[in-house]
Amino acid sequence: MGSPTDEELMDRFCDGEHAAFETLFARHAGRVQGFLTRMVRDGPLAEDLLQTTFLSVIRARGRYEPGTRFTPWLLTIAANAARDALRRRQHSEAYSQESDPLPSSVAPDVGDPGMRKRIENALQQLPPEQREAVLLSKVEGWSFEEIASMRGISTVAARVRAHRGYEKLRLLLGELGEA
Template structure:
């Protein structure tokens, strides 16, 4: 059986086919929640934002123009929501005297607790520690660099598509990624020195 493309499914959703929307939801929920979790470092907020993304897609179904990939549209909505959430949190953090790091730390713990519902072995502890260092290194990046790295590295989105999602030129995307990787190289050095590879 041929797998329907996102475009075909979305065109059916435009005509009122709710089952096609459920197919799109099942197909994209995991990557989308994963993306938003990495972006905002808070599982609960990430799920709220992902829910909002799907709701907006559904509500805008009649206005959908198949001139770009469905995932470009999906991740553009998600990225805008995530960047707004990050900015709001930073503003709240400034108002609350810099509680952002604490909040992030708690969020990180929550993520680990939810993800690891099973008993933790020593190897798992080391792995979790390595994940924490990576997460903190990516969290420390400016929001757009963070989005570019996550889209490129974890969502497998190509540079042209990242450019459309972030409204940047190809060369600006490459420059953004270069600066992000330069920062990450420095921040991830403890993993190299600590032999956690």
């Protein structure tokens, strides 16, 4: 038989098998960190939030419902941690009157670094709900139904958030001379 599914591993972890958690962490840490980095655009903060996310998995294991799809559940925890961090950062920046709200410590991946940087900068200009909808639908491949379920909103609302995000990205990237 092949390797166990994420859901089987989570069930085993809930039953006290710590090695199952280590396997889940190894499988998903990179993907979750990439998602968090795109959400908060701060490498060290994303690393902290990765730890927070998996600590939340440990704490929430008693509330994990058998049969729940693991990856959407995990990314929901990560998205909530990112949103909380963005809210805290926004609050502290408003309080301290700093003029540069976006750290630029994330190195672009391989590919066209200039275009990647323009896309990352444009993503950061989206409201968090739109940025999350765009990242989940385009980068993570989630359906609007999954996004709606995660956020507790209608599928139409999820689609509208993503659509508005795509439109704003098109405008922002168009302003940068990209068609």
